[in-house]
Amino acid sequence: xxxxxxxxxxxxxxxxxxxxxxxxxxxxxxxxxxxxxxxxxxxxxxxxxxxxxxxxxxxxxxxxxxxxxxxxxxxxxxxxxxxxxxxxxxxxx
Amino acid sequence: xxxxxxxxxxxxxxxxxxxxxxxxxxxxxxxxxxxxxxxxxxxxxxxxxxxxxxxxxxxxxxxxxxxxxxxxxxxxxxxxxxxxxxxxxxxxxxxxxxxxxxxxxxxxxxxxxxxxxxxxxxxxxxxxxxxxxxxxxxxxxxxxxxxxxxxxxxxxxxxxxxxxxxxxxxxxxxxxxxxxxxxxxxxxxxxxxxxx
Numbered sequence: 401x402x403x404x405x406x407x408x409x410x411x412x413x414x415x416x417x418x419x420x421x422x423x424x425x426x427x428x429x430x431x432x433x434x435x436x437x438x439x440x441x442x443x444x445x446x447x448x449x450x451x452x453x454x455x456x457x458x459x460x461x462x463x464x465x466x467x468x469x470x471x472x473x474x475x476x477x478x479x480x481x482x483x484x485x486x487x488x489x490x491x492x493x
Numbered sequence: 494x495x496x497x498x499x500x501x502x503x504x505x506x507x508x509x510x511x512x513x514x515x516x517x518x519x520x521x522x523x524x525x526x527x528x529x530x531x532x533x534x535x536x537x538x539x540x541x542x543x544x545x546x547x548x549x550x551x552x553x554x555x556x557x558x559x560x561x562x563x564x565x566x567x568x569x570x571x572x573x574x575x576x577x578x579x580x581x582x583x584x585x586x587x588x589x590x591x592x593x594x595x596x597x598x599x600x601x602x603x604x605x606x607x608x609x610x611x612x613x614x615x616x617x618x619x620x621x622x623x624x625x626x627x628x629x630x631x632x633x634x635x636x637x638x639x640x641x642x643x644x645x646x647x648x649x650x651x652x653x654x655x656x657x658x659x660x661x662x663x664x665x666x667x668x669x670x671x672x673x674x675x676x677x678x679x680x681x682x683x684x685x686x687x688x689x
Contacts, residue, residue: 407575410568410571410572410575411568414564414565414567414568417564418561418564421557421560421561421564424684424688425553425554425557425688427688428548428553428688429548437689438689441684441688441689442684444684445680445681445683445684445685448680449677449680449681452567452673452676452677452680453673453677456567456570456571456669456673456676457669457670457673457674457677458666462507462508462509463507463508463509465507465508466507466508466509466514466517469507469514469517469518469521470517470520470521473521473522473524473525474521474524474525474528476525477525477528477532480528480529480532481532484532484535484536487536487539487540488535488536488539488540
């Protein structure tokens, strides 16, 4: 099973997570335009979350069925965002 | 135990033990709960005209350090699993305790932060929507960390009973899944509640 897969280099993932966290904090204090800051922070957070799930939680060495079982329900969150859009859209656009 | 291990294995569909599949299913539903809270937070924030800038109310450097602590505790958790897969029970125990220590450090810093917000700044759940969403999200996550610390200590106790070997250790991996998930959620909460 998954023991057969080589262990990822955990320390490398750690340094990536640390670097991305430092960049995030730097972005907050860099006084960027609001939209640039929001997009940058969301992308950085998603990248970090992906690194944790993919390497630390070993999703990369799981079967497709398990990855689908985990990934597809999260699409429901998109549904929730869409449902909230009528309430918040006039503040964004 | 070995018989239970065999019964727990259903490699046909997911290629892994049922305990792991069960934990993943729990984590997905937990992720949707956190997702619901985060979406509510986003909607309330978008709908408010006078939302404060979080970095002017909250202590970003302290919380960034707390994020660092949780990331470190994720590393010690993968080291714990790695140790027992090589049959190293002492290593497993050492890294489990270090991970629990990381969790306790996180909770202590969060308690300090709460104390400051509640008793120095005088903020309460009812003070504003900002406070309501802040306390709801961070306390819900904090309870997950507390549960995780208890879960780690129970697993540590089981390791002293000889429950884990190089061949039989999937419960350590299941514990790891839970702990990394708590780390993952914190990454999102830290970004959306503190940094944005």
